[in-house]
Amino acid sequence: MYGRSRRPALYPRESRWDRSGADPTNRIQSADDLSGVGSATRARPLPRFLAASDAAEDVPGQGTGGFHIVWLDKPEKRESLAAVVNSELYALFAPGEHKIAQLELAMVFYGLVVRAESFRGRRGYWYIDNVAALMALVRGLKLAGP
Numbered sequence: 001m002y003g004r005s006r007r008p009a010l011y012p013r014e015s016r017w018d019r020s021g022a023d024p025t026n027r028i029q030s031a032d033d034l035s036g037v038g039s040a041t042r043a044r045p046l047p048r049f050l051a052a053s054d055a056a057e058d059v060p061g062q063g064t065g066g067f068h069i070v071w072l073d074k075p076e077k078r079e080s081l082a083a084v085v086n087s088e089l090y091a092l093f094a095p096g097e098h099k100i101a102q103l104e105l106a107m108v109f110y111g112l113v114v115r116a117e118s119f120r121g122r123r124g125y126w127y128i129d130n131v132a133a134l135m136a137l138v139r140g141l142k143l144a145g146p
Helices: 024-040 087-091 098-114 131-139
Strands: 048-059 062-071 077-085 123-128
Touching (some): 048 098, 062 098, 087 098, 098 123
Parallel strands (some): 048 123
Antiparallel strands (some): 062 077
């Protein structure tokens, strides 16, 4: 039998058969065994976390902020920490509208430093609600002017 009438270039089915005498079941089984090697050595999934941080300038010249972390282990654990940024540290930030973005990034840094051992070997998401701070992390932009 040759393919459809609109496909005259197809070879007869018999000519496409493998005439080597090998059992196709053995070849399929050996390919399956080979692919099983990769899945047997696959690393276990890393533990996950979900975090969010926020900062505010309640009093001029002094900022506050903090972060909340959900460790997605079994059982799930939640932590919330608040940071008070004193006036000496706050004075190091650039003046103007960039100050709140720098304060937001300081909260991310604070969270990573305070819980460094817990973050090691994990993957997760960190929510940041300040676009300027987020773009500085993603693209490495300067927050201060030239």
